[in-house]
Amino acid sequence: MSQLTGAPPRTRLVEIVVPVHNEQRVLDASVRRLHQYLTRTFPYGFRITIADNASTDRTWEIATALARELPGVRAAHLDEKGRGRALRRVWSGSDADVVSYMDVDLSTDLDAFLPLVAPLLSGHSDLAIGTRLALDSNVVRGPKRELISRAYNLLLRGALGARFSDAQCGFKAVRTEVAQALLPAVQDEEWFFDTELLLLAERHGLRIHEVPVDWVDDPDSRVDILKTALDDLRGMWRVAKSGAVRVAVPARRQTTPRERLPRGMARQLPVFAVIGVISTLAYLLLFLLLRAVAPAFAANAVALLVTAVANTAANRRFTFGVTGRANAMRHQLEGGLAFLVGLGLSTGGLAVLHLIAPEPSTAAELAAVVVANGLATLVRFLLLRTWVFHPRRTAGTGTSR
Template sequence: MESSVKTRLVEVVVPVHNEQRALRASVLRLHTYLTSTFPYGFQITIADNASTDDTWRLAGELAAELANVRAVHLDAKGRGRALRQVWSVSDADVVSYMDVDLSTDLDAFLPLVAPLLSGHSDLAIGTRLSRASRVVRGPKREFISRSYNLLLRSVMGARFSDAQCGFKAARTEIAQALLPAVEDEQWFFDTELLLLAERHGLRIHEVPVDWVDDPDSRVDILRTALDDLRGLTRVARRTLSGAANLPMPARVREARLPRGMAHQLPRFAIVGVVSTVAYLLLFSLLGLMMPVLAANAVALLVTAVANTAANRRFTFGVSGPAGALRHQVEGLIAFLVGLALTTGGLALLPDDVSHEVRLVAVVIANACATLVRFLLLRVWIFHPSRRTSRRPS
């Protein structure tokens, strides 16, 4: 039995870029842990993506020094790019990755890969948002993480709880089937892979993890947040168009949107983009003349009224004056939700935070409020059973 277990191979990829400070200690710790406790065969692959410091040299030294450790060099940056290159040619049974800072407790690794090796699940992720998880990180990162995952669940219908935790695994055959349809090469790679997997009905196993934030993290929060929002827009567009359908096992059934949503979502998205731009411009202008919280409330109220009116006619096909006042009054409920989300997000930020970070916070909170608005508009305010006037097709 022991020999058959050892013949199963798990490849652990550690993507790195300019990580000379942490690389050696982290790989030694990981190698020692897997050698002493992991019951399956393993391969650690250090994927250096375009480092300009001594990372590549150190990776080569570790590969020469330690059994089951190898190093791969890429000429371009990108965590997604590194994972794609290694996973696409892997001959392991399961491919996985973890961040070089090892923020996630390694005791969660065996529970992560075991359901994949048994064939019970297709992909597995560590989640920091489970009640059983123990997480140490600042309020800003906590707010951004929860808002982003709420956005995924509300708009994209995602059922997984944590898209951003750097602790994931997949059956190799499944990963290699999905990779051709994953476009992103950076931080959004994880989210796109998981959304694609759910679209094709694949099983995603979640493991609560103990996680400690790395105080030396150099992730550009503003740029990453904007890239993620662009990625979500692209994936939503491809989903609506029916693109990226891949050959999958017979048991897999493709997820479908509820009736009517296929034409409502893109129209709602257009109205939402225009409203968000108007909100940001108004918020920035009013912020020069009044307190931040007051500027946020006024900007949100003005754009909420305009948003309800535009969606009433353009998205849900309701015209004429009948019911217009009622629609606006009910739309104010979504306004109050948005006000609570954005005000709460601003209140969590330190007083000395930069204007760019403040804008990221309100964009994420406003996006969450927008999703709540769509659900309220669809299932309550403009539900067909409550419409009093309908524009002809």
């Protein structure tokens, strides 16, 4: 018997499963931290699923409360324990593009999450794992766990020919169609689940992407190391005896350039480009008119200021869909940073030109400011998208789409 509560799926979705058993102490803080991080930095749709494995404390109560409060969070309850069982339950029914999981203690630095899933969304790889054993990884843990981990992975490579470096790191992702094809052939329901999935993937020639991670051991971890080690050895023996299990694995799908863009950018870029062309033409016309009566530096500053104000207003309305007067002045002031960047670049370009040729032609001056404003346009788009009109900052403001 299972229960589900939470939010509906979103386009280009990555599902992050957080398996838990009696984690009332850390669950609320960890999920809030993860949700805040993804909302602030993750450029794709996401869903966090808390998979409660037969907890006997307040874990399920906390999970359902989080699902009711936080958008994009849901909770699933299982009557039996087992991390593999929890992942199978959620991944099998997922409609996301990529499914993943991470430990509830968030031992792995979250900055590794986008590098983990990006190759799967682009179609480059089929599975992705965080590795604590790469030279670029930064790991803080005791010598006993370090020794056991290295010995286990060495045994996998020696006995079963595994080529992946870290089977046990609780930070993995899979293309959903690949996961759903492999899951029926994976027998383990607990800690060996990860290793069995990876071994099966390798035997089918699937591409496994590895991401070096920063990882800090949780001193309060309640994993029974001895029992887990014995279960893993039994799992390795079973896999070795069973030989090659064949499943129908879907072909790797190559995404289009449009799909590889972060959410919303495919629509925003062409609108921004049209506004940019109109703004540039208006700027050049103003510059030429003012240049007839003022020095190049003054003409550039005035023309740039006028068109920057108009450009920010047009992008506010048409590129990022923000309407109404609320925060309009704040948006102009913040967009003014792009004006300052453009002013600095164009002034610098004119200064270099006048240093090289004390009396340059108007055509040369135009060429200098056009190049400078081309660079400033890129800065403007990034600034407007990631800060001024970021969805998190415009929430509650009138929008047209």
